[in-house]
Amino acid sequence: MNVAHPAKNDHRPVTPCNDTCVERRSDLASVTCPYCFEVVDLYVDPETEGSFVEDCAVCCRPWTVTVSRDEQTGELIVDVGRA
Ligand SMILES: [Zn+2]
Numbered sequence: 001m002n003v004a005h006p007a008k009n010d011h012r013p014v015t016p017c018n019d020t021c022v023e024r025r026s027d028l029a030s031v032t033c034p035y036c037f038e039v040v041d042l043y044v045d046p047e048t049e050g051s052f053v054e055d056c057a058v059c060c061r062p063w064t065v066t067v068s069r070d071e072q073t074g075e076l077i078v079d080v081g082r083a
Helices: none
Strands: 028-032 039-043 050-055 062-069 076-082
């Protein structure tokens, strides 16, 4: 019986950590729920811009999320209000 070994994910090249490694992923924003005031990490798709409705992961009430980006830095700007 020939047991196939699962492909080993070994020796994945490790990118040397340069001084930008503390840079935060720009598509993850910490927002404060306008209803329950919990701080929730909101993942924003890199192509997403404008407004959309997203339910709070904690209290399930709907947010209106407005996504924009700083033209200079490309930094994600996320505004959350009550839908
Ligand atoms: Zn909430």
